[in-house]
Amino acid sequence: MIYFDNAATGAVCGTAKEWATKAIEEFGNPSSPHKAGRAASELLASARNQVAISLGCKADRILFTSGGTEANNLAIFSAATKNFRAGKKIITNNTEHPSVAEPVKALEKQGFQIVYVPVLGGVPDYGVLESHAGDACLVAFMQANNQTGCLFDVEKIRQILTDTHSKALFHCDGVQSFCKTDKAGLLTKYCDTVSASSHKIGGFKGCGCLYFGEKVKLSPMILGGDQENGFRGGTENTVGICAFAGACAERSAHPEYLEKTKELREYFISLAKDALGDKINIFIPAEYIDCIVNFSINGLSSEVCLNYLSSKDICVSSSSACSVRAKKNTVLPAYGLNDKYVSGAVRVGLSHENTKAEVEALVSALKESAKFAR
Numbered sequence: 001m002i003y004f005d006n007a008a009t010g011a012v013c014g015t016a017k018e019w020a021t022k023a024i025e026e027f028g029n030p031s032s033p034h035k036a037g038r039a040a041s042e043l044l045a046s047a048r049n050q051v052a053i054s055l056g057c058k059a060d061r062i063l064f065t066s067g068g069t070e071a072n073n074l075a076i077f078s079a080a081t082k083n084f085r086a087g088k089k090i091i092t093n094n095t096e097h098p099s100v101a102e103p104v105k106a107l108e109k110q111g112f113q114i115v116y117v118p119v120l121g122g123v124p125d126y127g128v129l130e131s132h133a134g135d136a137c138l139v140a141f142m143q144a145n146n147q148t149g150c151l152f153d154v155e156k157i158r159q160i161l162t163d164t165h166s167k168a169l170f171h172c173d174g175v176q177s178f179c180k181t182d183k184a185g186l187l188t189k190y191c192d193t194v195s196a197s198s199h200k201i202g203g204f205k206g207c208g209c210l211y212f213g214e215k216v217k218l219s220p221m222i223l224g225g226d227q228e229n230g231f232r233g234g235t236e237n238t239v240g241i242c243a244f245a246g247a248c249a250e251r252s253a254h255p256e257y258l259e260k261t262k263e264l265r266e267y268f269i270s271l272a273k274d275a276l277g278d279k280i281n282i283f284i285p286a287e288y289i290d291c292i293v294n295f296s297i298n299g300l301s302s303e304v305c306l307n308y309l310s311s312k313d314i315c316v317s318s319s320s321a322c323s324v325r326a327k328k329n330t331v332l333p334a335y336g337l338n339d340k341y342v343s344g345a346v347r348v349g350l351s352h353e354n355t356k357a358e359v360e361a362l363v364s365a366l367k368e369s370a371k372f373a374r
């Protein structure tokens, strides 16, 4: 099998397995005061420290969650509950992941006004953000998009909020960018809340975290014990959290993973253009992360392309794994991509573990699949 769906999820890395094994051995409940509990609690603290180092923040600013979805929900509903006095307005855009878009829609039903900033070509219309920032309680813009790899400029967004003296909190979905671009270091510098997910970087599924800055007040969604400083009840998922920290540690120890992914992207794009010429349209946003490439082959539907690749044991995807059941892709048109492009859109999610030979196999299968174009 050749796996090019790393934006959906990826293989568990070696260091994540090592850290998880330690947590399996130290099986105590971190809340227990005895020796076994203390050992688990120490492990949890060192995992929190590692994730904090990777995010560039203090350990007490991190709250572990069941993944990116929960972290996004928590940040958005907290901002609406605790900061609505700044204005019952939320500023976002039409390319956000459903775990941001749906909570925002739920808040619209509760009376919040939602402003969608146009993002043609992947560049937000900053004038719209500027004109609405004054009376908003929340600005929700992701860093890297899961379907296209498009990167939004978090520094510029913060600058606008500062210049307009906005009291809005800035939430950023960092799930696809955390540990996957040098620019992820900007997240905790410029955003009030940031979500991250373990399984996108080599950890387990079902684990993630929310970074929350000093001025953020959280409104817990899961009530129970006083774990996570009372912000999220429930015995901590120590094995998952340690695997998450292990994945972070591995990524910090191997900055060359990013370079390798960049090389693979460039190799894929040049081979695909050589093989398919003007039959392939590759969407290159104004700024992007290297691990996601979105393209469309003229006259070839996503379904036919995916099925053909699948028959060759090559895994790619048509859009995000979380929205495969959603009927209409509303993300790609927001960038200005037309219906023809959208109906054939394919996402390749690269990892440092992919090889040039795999890229060659992918491109030659794509060339064959183009024979089914209508």
Ligand code: PLP
Residues within 6 Å of the ligand: 007, 008, 066, 067, 068, 069, 070, 072, 097, 099, 142, 144, 145, 146, 173, 175, 176, 196, 197, 198, 199, 206, 207, 208, 320, 321, 322
């Ligand atoms: N945000 C983005 C941009 C994603 O790509 C995903 C997962 O695909 C999520 C959030 C949800 O993360 P999780 O699967 O950890 O809930």
